Amino acid sequence: MTVTALLVSHDGARWLPAVLAGLDDQQRRPDHVLAVDTGSTDDSLDLITAAFGPDAVTVQPGSFPDAVAAALPRIDTEWVWLLHDDARPEPEALGELLEAASAHGADIVGPKLREWPSLRRLLEIGVTISGAGRRETGLERGEYDQGQHEKVREVLAVNTAGMLVRRSLLEELRGFDPELPVFGNDIDFGWRAARAGHKTVVAPEAVVFHAEAATRGLRTTPATGRRPHQAERIAALYTLLVNCAGRAVPVKVVRLVLGTCLRALGFLLSRSPGMARDEFGALFAVLGRPGRIRAGRAARRGLGDPRSDRLKRLLAPWWLPYRHGIDFAGDVASAVANQGRDAADRRRAARLESSGHVPMRRPDDGEDELADDSGLLVRFVTSPVAILTAVLLLLSLWGAREALHGISGGALSPAPEGAGDWWRLVTEGWHQIGQGTDAPTPAYLLPMALVGSILLGSATAAVSLLFLAAVPMAAWGAWRFGTVVAELGSGQPASRWIVGWAALAYAAVPVASGAWGQGRFGVLASAALLPWLAHAALGLADPSADRRWRAGWRSSLLLALLTAFTPSAWLFVVVLVVVGAALLMVVARDLITERSVWGPLLALVLTPPVLLLPGAIGILGHDVSALFLEAGRVVAQPAAGDLAAGRFGDVSAPHWIGLALLVPAVLAVLRPRTRVAVAACWVLVALGAVLAALLSHVSIELPAGSARPGTGFLLLVIQAALIVAVMVAGHGLRQTFAGASFGWQQPLAGLMAVVAVLVPLGGLLWWIAGGDNQLERPGESEVPAYMAQAAQEGAGHGVLMLHGSAESGLTWRVHRGDGVTLGQDEILALTGPDAGFDSEIRQLVSEPDADLVAGLPARGVDYIVMPAPADSQVAATLDAATGLTQASSSDRSTRAWQFDEPAEADAIDGDGPWWHPWVLVLQGVAILVVGVLCGPARRDRS
Amino acid sequence: MTNTPSKGRRVATQQAVRKGGVPPTLVVALVAILASAGALAIQQPTEDPEQRAVVAPATRPLTSLSILCPAAVQGSPDLVIGQGVEGGTADDGTLVSRAAEGEKSEDLDLAPGGAGPVDASRDAVVVTGTGTRAPGLFGARFGGPGRPAAGQCAEPSGERWFVGVGAAGGLHESKLLLANPDTGPAVADLSLWSTTGELIDVASRGLTVPGHGSTVIDLAELAPNRDELAVQVTVSRGRVAASVSDDYTPLEGDPVSEWLPPTAAPATTQLVPGLPRTMDEPKLVLANPGADAGRVTLQVVGERSTFTPSGLKEISVGSGEVVVADLPPKLVKQLAEENASLRITSTVPVSGSLRAVVSGDLVHLPAVEELTGDSATALPGGAGSVLTLTPTDKAGQARVEFPGQDRDPETVRLTPGTTTTVPIPAKARAVVVRGTTAYVGSVRTITPKGASVLPLQALDVEQLIPDVRPEWP
Incomplete structure (x- = not known):
């Protein structure tokens, strides 16, 4: 060869x-x-x-x-x-x-x-x-x-x-x-x-x-x-x-x-x-x-x-290409996960370096893992932090026990039957609720529908999860954010105890404020997300341009989520960014002209409106200020005193517990060592308060009345900033006084510490002990059961509900499907006044003629119900009307009538705006693009 | 912003600055605190989201009104119908009487805005006015020439009270007539109270009255061995008009058929107007349907003042009970001195009615509903009738008209706490009272052969058109 x-x-x-x-x-x-x-x-x-x-x-x-x-x-x-x-x-x-x-x-x-x-x-x-x-x-x-x-x-x-x-x-x-x-x-x-x-x-x-x-x-x-x-x-x-x-x-x-x-x-x-x-x-x-x-x-x-x-x-x-596809998806997921760990490692390394420690071995070394696993229980019972965390987690579950079943009350409507109902509201431009409407869907329904779908399509489970997990999530986020900010603000290693206090104090805000008990789920979701947003936004100050960009995208995604629940979040961030940029212009002009500095800030401000596009465009035909309605039923907004105490009105923990936080927060200004951070916190408080004051003078004109823009987010921000101020100022306090001679400062600091501890303890204990709330199981409907069942058969089979009396005026709503469920309140609130239907009902209850009665089923009404006490004049008028037959009701004092002609199932069907599907696609693409931009770059890894 | 690190060196600089004056960060912090306080100060106070302001209901003239007139008794003259609209009205509608049971109907001949006897069936009839003949329709039947008695026509209503209704074995026996003026079926419930409490084991619930039909309920059958009943008629479906006829046998004489007027719904203050100056065996029947026992005190609203007769004892009314109390002789004596109304004041809502024998005739004097605006009643025609008016709250005026009579309306002053009387011309077949304040009133007729009392009935002239708006989401 x-x-x-x-x-x-x-x-x-x-x-x-x-x-x-x-x-x-x-x-x-x-x-x-x-x-x-x-x-x-x-x-x-x-x-x-x-x-x-x-x-x-x-x-x-x-x-x-x-x-x-x-x-x-x-x-x-x-x-x-x-x-x-x-x-x-x-x-x-x-x-x-x-x-x-x-x-x-x-x-x-x-x-x-x-x-x-x-x-x-x-x-x-x-x-x-x-x-x-x-x-x-x-x-x-x-x-x-x-x-x-x-x-x-x-x-x-x-x-x-x-x-x-x-x-x-x-x-x-x-x-x-x-x-x-x-x-x-x-x-x-x-x-x-x-x-x-x-x-x-x-x-x-x-x-x-x-x-x-x-x-x-x-x-x-x-x-x-x-x-x-x-x-x-x-x-x-x-x-x-x-x-x-x-x-x-x-x-x-x-x-x-x-x-x-x-x-x-x-x-x-x-x-x-x-x-x-x-x-x-x-x-x-x-x-x-x-x-x-x-x-x-x-x-x-x-x-x-x-x-x-x-x-x-x-x-x-x-099948090989498909396996590669799965591998690829797995790779991306693990890359995203690794990135988070990388950031944590980076910070830990920097901390160790600055404190002069020998770098620890990586805990995920193969050999260690085995040893760690075997001692998991031992490590748990010997770690006070782990035990405290577990205890708090259990306590928070206990406090939120009511949410283990379906709840409604206050600002919270009952959840619909399944997440599919939410998806329909999100994807359809025309909603068959009320008398049929093309009013925009509230933006929070998209994330809620996603969560609901993940939870096997249960909308009730999604709501319960929100009410169960909000407090632990808020505490966890606050802990992470607090650890970083405590170090940055005080220039000292973060104290576990003080950061732990801050996390607890913050976790107490959504419950002590009454947001939990009053069913203000928008505020609740924002409370859980706010520390995570703040944490992500810290990356905007990262020395690396790439990380700044990524922080900008990530914050914008979180901000969009927050804005979906509490729209004033966006307004606040816009003002904050403007103020921050102006400040940078003064102190570091050359910095702000750099694209990787102003770019992420701009992305942070401009992305949420794009991500929430259908709602933003859909609102244009309505009172634009309705953009700033908080999620849920329209409810009262906090007054000045409530805002200072971090409370939403009466169904909340005692006001004095909230007001107690102000004292240490004001005195925190006196510590020169941490004054820069404390002053920054107070600037945030001032911004929040000014914005709340301005919004309180805005009146949103809705068809049924007038409401105020939601200021729940501002209440959260003010509380969070006060807590951060106290947390930062508390660092190093003990060391400072340990060596100093005894004077008036020590007792004052001790007193402040006691006051500060009272704030989270009082709020959380009030909650866990079963404090006042408006939540209850979704109750019996006023609609007789057989009518509710008939209403399930199609959106066109509505039940006209009349409340009130001839003297004080009648109010109407049309019960369709499951009744008004979570997500429909805002749509109905925005639905343009239907003067025609109003006058038809006015005629129906005063002088019904045969034509009118025959025409109403075409508007998607099968039954009329007047829950007790039924107005006798109106009842008598309807009794005498031809084309209406008295219908039975479970309760003798509730009056009901059935139209002789049944309604068509598609009686209130209509066409949404032509642009709706396109805007949805745009929104989807925007979410995808921002999601990708948040993730790690492929080039980074190789 | 919050992340500007304050390193050791910075602290040193700050302290250096302090020597020169107030550190700038302190100024910033203090300004921020003051700004926060200022912002809170200009915050709008909280308020619940506002519903659109309630618009007062609009009104329009009534286009259809039905009244149930009870059946005639022996010797009754023709049914008297009147229309109490101000300034007369155009003849643009119909006035029809239809038998309460069945479809037999006949047109009635009555001048628009007038009052007088009409030629209608002697059975119970439903008189219906439509178009311009509907507003202000009223009417009554009267006893024969020998015996003054009156049974007013009744409008359909969601709730009616009859107190002092007699059942088997009592002084008098009563029958309840329920009539449905509409074509669809109606359902009424009866609640009954006796001297021993509410009757819960009687079949008095869900009485269906077919369309254009009527039902007569013999209370003697429904509640045998009970006397002194209080009956509440509530309508749960459709419209029902209720009327009670009453039979009694005087001590000396033949059995007599009469009517028993409805009483005002239970309230803590009630007025019984039009008391005869002389009466025998006056008995006050009080019904307390509530769950709490109460005490009732009586006052006399006389011509000059209201006074409480001295030495009058409170009447205690047990919960769910009907109480029959004799009027104290002292009070009867004082009532004889002037035209007066009786004010019944109670600690719990009660319904009351006075029963007395006048010139050998049994008379029922019910407590009456407070009236505002226009009211009217048909009159038997003849001498001996007096209108008494008692304002319930504020001073005002009342204009008294006699439709069909060529007389100028008379205006009287209503002074709170007093009772005013207006004599009624013998030929008048109706009286219409237009008050400027809230009042009660009735027409009392006393002849040597007996007496009758006709409470003023509110005139239904217009219909409310409720304000309708979408419910707050």
Whole structure:
């Protein structure tokens, strides 16, 4: 057996010396050595000329297939051993290859490719191609060579780096396809060989180290272009289309188009728009030149059956691309998770560094984990923080026990039957509630619907979760935020006890304020989210521009969520950003002109309106100030005294507990050491108070009356800022006084500490002990059961409910489906006044004529109900009306009538605004884009 | 903002600054605190979200009104119908009487805005005015020439009280007539109270009155062995008009059929107007349907003042009981001295009625509903009738008209706490009173053969058109 080693080089001077040495070290030396240089601009030509002599070297500008084709006539040996200028063979490589060839009767033999320079990682042991065109190696990413793949086996193809091939086969197949200059020519060659009945094996005993210079973009040649990914995809698509069976081509094309879209989406999700562009570029490049494919297929026509069983076995299984998709999603998720941990690690490292500690071992080291696991219980019972946390968690669950079942009351309407009802409200532009309306859906329904769907479609569970988890979430967020701010604000390591106090004090705000007990779920959700938003916003001051951007996007997403529940959040942040930017203009003018400084701030302010687009646009036809209605039923807003005490009116913890916080917060100003942070907190308080005062003078005109913009968020911010001020000022207080002589300051500080401790304790105890609240199980409906059941049959089957009396005026509402449920209150509040229906009812209750009575079912009314006490005049009028029949009711004093003509199920159906679906799509895209921008960049990881 | 680190050096600088004056951060903090306080000061006080202001209900003239006139008794003259609209009215409507049971109907001949006897069936009839003939419709039946008695026509109403109703074995026996003026069925409930408490084991619930039909309930059958009943008629479906007829046998003489007027619903203050100057066996029947016992005191609203006769004892009324009390002779004596009304004041809502024998005739004097605006009653025609008016609250005036009579209306002054009397011309067949203040009133007729009392009935002239608005979400 005679062998010619053929080395193809192109700008490989970096690797050539080692490659040449490897060739020189071969135990079974090749009989001839030839080299083809494809037009290097570095010292490659000199290096190979020096090694092989000028006779053995040819210069052939072009691609790898061209180079092989050019050298082939000069080869007269039985075998050809192809080598790249970045592939270094192990000394026994050629010997092993030849042995495998003769032992297995193979026509092509490939070595085991290992990574160069890491030397340990496996690159390829034979390759195949998946249906999506992906190069499949069958190896885990970064798998180490531990001798686990030692069997010689048949494969579809082997890499051209180190490929030993019969000269006769090269001639028979007319070498490598010149249409595949760099990538994929090996797979195509192997595929053609297999079709022609030749055998390709991989010999793992033969090892070649490969730098994969072209694939990794270490080297760009005219052949690869500046987009190696696109070139790779072009090659893959071409290979698939020219080699597959003729009948499968149309299906293949469709599949590749869809696959490209999916892959591009995946790349977009991982913030690699360039890769996504490459995907489409490749698709268009291949499909745009069908002649090339036709020519390629014609050249392969005589090779043999493209659908033989042997080929099927060698190609990758059909499910492989889907597995890759799942892996990819998993990767993204873990990357996002890792990013959070990275940030935590970074901060911990910085803290340790500043405190001069020796860095700890990473706790997630394999060995430690085992030891830690075994001592989990021990660690738990010996950690006071863990025990306290668990106790508080249990207590908070106990306090919120009412929320374990469905609740309603105060600002909270009963939850609908399922999350599907919420989805309908979100996605439909026309709502079949009331008399049919196109009023905008409240923005918080989207996240609520999402949570509901996750909780197996239960809307009740979503509401319960909010009421159960708000307090622990608020405490957790406050703890995280407090730890960072305490350090930044006081310049000292954060004290667990003081930050713990702050977290508790903040967690007490949503319950002690009465937001929990009054069913103000918007405020509750905002309370749980606010510390997380504040924490994310801290990243806006990060030294790294990339992190600033990411913090900007992340804060904007959280702000959008907060704004959905409590719209004044956005207003507050806008004012805050304006004030902050103005301040920066004064103190650091050059800083604010930097794009990565003002950009994230702008993103923070402008993104929420885009993310909440349907509501923002939908409100335009209504009183625009209604944008600032808080989530839930329209309820009273806190007065000045309530705001100062952090209370929503009467159903709340005693006011004095809340007012007690003001004393230490004011006195905190006296500590010079932390005064900057405390002053900043007070500026926040002032902003919140001023905004609340301004909003209190705004009146929102609704069809049924007037309401005030919600100021619940401002109450939260004021409370949070006061707590932070006290927390920061409390740091180092003990140390300061420990060494000082006794004076008036020590007792004062002690007194303040006691007062401060009272605030969370009082609020939480009041709550846990079963403080006043308005929540109850959704009660019996006023609507007789059989009517409620009939109403379930279609939105058009409404029950007209009349309350009041002729003297004091009647109010009407139409009961449809489950009645008014969470999310419908705001829509109904915004529904434009239906003067026509008002006057029809006025006529109905005073002088009903037959035409009117006959016409009402067309407006989606089947029944009329007057709950007790029914006005006798109105009742008598309806009794005497023709076209109405008295209907029975469960309660004798409740009067009911049925229209003789039944209503149509689609009586109140209508068309939403034409732009609604488009705005929804825009919103979806915006959420997706911002979500991706929040995540880690792919480039960051590699 | 909050994250500006205050390093050790900064502290030093601050302290250095302090020597020069007030540190700027302190100024900022203090300004912020003051700004917060200021902002709270200009905050609007809290208020509940406001419903749109309630608009007073509009009104329009009534376009249809039905009244139930009881059946005639032996010797009754024709039914007297009147229309108490101010300044007369156009003849643009119909006036029809229909038998309370059945569909037999006849047009009635009455001048618009006038009053007088009409030729109608002697059975119980439902008189219906439509169009311009509807507003202010009223009417009554009267006893024969030998015996003054009166049974007023009744409008359908959600609730009616009859106190002093007699059942089997008592002084008198009563029958309740329920009539449904509409075509659809109506349902009424009866609640009964006797001297021993509420009757809960009687089948008096869910009495269905078919459309254009009537039901007569013999209270003697419904509650045998009970006398002195109080009956509440509540209508739970449709419209029902109720009327009570009363039979009694005088000590010497033949059985007599009469009518028993309805009483005002229970209240803590009630007025019984039109007391005869002389009466025998006066008995006050009081019903307390509530769950609490109460005490009742009596006052006399005389021509010049209201006074409490000295030495009068409180009457205690047990919960759910009907109490029959003799009027103290002292009080009867004082009542004989002037035209007066009796004020019944109670600690719990009670309903009351006075029963007495006048010239051998049994007379029921009910406590009456307070009236505002216009009221009227038909009159038997003849001598001996006097209108008494008692304002309930404030001073005011009342204009007294006699429809169909060529007389100028008479205006009288109503002084609180006093009773004013207006003599009635013998030929008048109706009286209409237009008051400027709240008042009660009745027409008392006394002849040598007996007496009758006709309380003024509020005139239904217009209908409320309620303000309608969407419910607050």
